[in-house]
Amino acid sequence: MRSRTRTVSMYGAIVLAVVIALFPIWWMIVTSFKQPVDIYSGVSLVPQHFTMDNYAELFRDRHFGSYLGNSLVVVALSVGISLAVGTLGAYALTRSTIGERIRRLSLVGALVVRMVPPILLAIPLYIVLGKLGLLDTKLGLIFVYAGLNVSLVVWMMESYLGEIPPEIEEAALVDGDTPLSALRRIVLPLAAPGMVATAIFSVIVTYNEFLLALSFTSTPNSQTITVGVSTLIGKIQIEWGPMAAAGVIGAVPIIVFALLVQRHFVRGLTLGAIK
């Protein structure tokens, strides 16, 4: 009897937690498909009259096509660059021939870059980008995100590559591979799952980034989706429907993405401290 009450209360607590976790997101999704009249007509957990108008308005009048395009370009290029640069760097760090000093410096440096709150970097970077004429350009954002992502890639790939037994690679070198061809032919295929996880994690972080994009861009030519989402706020009267739709567009691609790599999530979020 006692154990049954316990089971029931345990499941009760879990159900409550799941509802609290998911209901707010459900509320946003529902609101995004409601007509204005219905949004104001009291609490309803499903759209009374289903409409796509809110979404249409975002793409028609509010540049959401270009925000999404900008995000795509910025994310793809910055993640691509940082993966290439960062993986090569991480590979160098796993080799016994590199000095311990530079190894420590690189790894600690990567951690610090990753952890310093973005607002601390935003102000000086803004001045620097201004001097280079890169404010309000996609190039400026790509440059900044690539730099920040390199730290993530170096840190994560060092741990993935470090798990590959050095004997395998040494055997390849004996067979006449150069270090780079050994990396390409032997090491990278083995580290591929780690690299995919790192790439996806970088995509999530970059797509979701807001503060730097907000500070460095000012027109729809270069603003990303998160900045686009924030443009729906702060007008005299908030249009709830389009705002909810903007939120859905800003969130859904990444939710799907993140759930696909759940397994690697902890490792990315804790910077490899926990697998």
Added chain:
Amino acid sequence: MAGEAISVQGRARVAERAIAAGSPYLLIAPALLFMAAVSVYPLFYGVRASLAEYKYGRELGFQGLDNYRRVLADDVFWQAMYVTLRFVLIAVTLETILGVALAVLLSRDLRFAGLIRTGLIIPMTVAPVVVGIVWRLIYASDVGIVNPLFRVAGLTPPDVLSHGTSAFLGLVAVDVWEWTPLIMLIVLAGLHGLPREPIEGARVDGASELRVFFDHTLPLVRPVLLVAIILRTIDAIGTFDQVFVLTKGGPGTSTQLIAIYGYNTAFRFSQYGQASAMMLLVLVGMSVLLVAAIRTIRGAAKKATGAA
């Protein structure tokens, strides 16, 4: 046979030496350059800017430590620091308690455990800006859900974002909603690698669940939990996006976290010098935390790799 093995090793050594000539340094150089370009360089620039005078966003020359003096004498700065400290302490404490509790619950052999876990981690995958939107829609006084809930319960609708205290608590709730899953997930991963015998043994001996938790489970997950708490604390100090969307720091200065105040000082009032000085002071204040983070994370990462 033995001679052959030596010659193979010898050849390997020759190859190693060829790479040692500089190749690993060449490989790490671009990565270091990229990282330095977005950290070391701006940091130096930040120090420079903190010593300069700006008017309407234009640099007028150096003025020594005036910016630091101004920041330290600024009540709003201290107010923002105080709000941030309170926010971080309350939010991270709640997240730790709830996250550990959920992890312990989920570590049981539950039906649908995978599905439940997936559902619970969704909040932290949502972009922080969108988290702001989500809760704007929950808290809104006209179209939201909090006011109707209070009305149903026969209470006065609170208009969460219109009053200082409730706006602050509302913000804490948002952070707890978003980041409790992180602690849960990390602790869950830690629980996964634990030996079950001592815990089962204690249960068999008739120890209460709470006893088992405090005597056996908690000490074992402590290292993992520490990583989670330090990371979460550092991130919470920099909280910006959700506040920007929800309250912009108001009403008054009740939710003005240090990141918001820094942003306003730099980008709304173009006081780059003062903003830089402010952020450098915050960085100095955080450095203890950063060092602790590096120690624990590097240590844990090494152990994790070693164990694998």
